[in-house]
Amino acid sequence: MFPKKFLVLVFLVFLFLFSPKNLTFNNSYATSDPGAYVMEITKNAIDTLTNESVDIEKKKSQFGELFDKNFDVPSISRFVLGKYWKQASLDQKKEFIKAFRNYVVKTYSSRFSDYAGEQLKLVDFENEKNPKIFLVHTILERQDAPLIKVDWRIGKKKDKFVILDIIIEGISLAVTQRSEFVSVIDQNGGSVDKLISLLKEKS
Template sequence: MLVSRRALLMGSVSLALVPSFAVQAADISKEARELIETLGVQAIGTINDDKLGEIDRREKFTKLLVDGFDIPAIARFCLGRYWRGASDEQKAAYQSAFQQMIVAVYATRFREYRGVAFSVVNSRNEGDDHAIVTSSLQPPTSSQAAKIEWRVLRPQGKVKVVDVIVEGVSMSLTQQQDFAAAMQSNGGDLDRFIAELKKRAAA
């Protein structure tokens, strides 16, 4: 059987593309690991810097979270089905309130990690543009380290954290359940819920 010149050309192109796709899939775990190592070093440094005031410390945490986390995607996931019914104005207000709340929560929570030793244990691919990075937090006063996993995606060519899993518990899923309960208790009033998020951020 004769094979057309066009078919041979297309086959050659297809074969040439296979290695590049394989490299792309392999690279995500390396990029993800580097991201978490950088975030960990910067976060611990910010926590332990006694020269920083509370305002400066929060500003640094804000930059860390905005640069390293896909906050818009996390916010949409946490709001669940209520996102679809929101107006553009409500979505914008919610995204802003969510970011303020997340920064406040993590800035407060990270104070508990003064003096801890942070290390990345491993990083593995979960598919194209998707990786899980496992890290360890070793408190100075305990022999038992905490296991933290970071779900990292590369949706637009840049790796970002979309979930933090602490000892097997997804923070994004937990937050989604918390938000769903709050929305159900207030009758699905998103404006009221956004106001509540702002209060949490200011607390």
């Protein structure tokens, strides 16, 4: 559904997010520093996702657990469904959230073997107009390749940080996904069920 170049960059970010790399992190900053939180996500994934004794299916399951823990799936689902969220029934919303979640997990959990030593470097972070929303600026370093600018929209819910969006080289993953999903629904006579079915097929 994504342009090929953008999809490759998204893969790199997700691969790094749930792949091994030597990061230093002080847990005492986790609840107050959104920048440290972004770095912590990778650190917390190392033991579970790089254990060679764990088979690929188990790693996919663990990826799903990490995704559920660190991404605000309901809020992201509401955003990417765009204008059709208000039109959808309660049952459709529940089905879409589940289908969208499974689609994302399936798409990225199959790419673990593509990790090639990328390193994530924290630059800084800033508040958006909403005091509970932060924009964390990072750089993804690749060997013999240009740096990739990666920004993270981080929200704070009940004293816990969650990821709302990832912006890669100025392109929002959430906005791009919303454009694709709304287009699919538009092309199918406004049928949210059709989009849900397509996501299930890809999961």
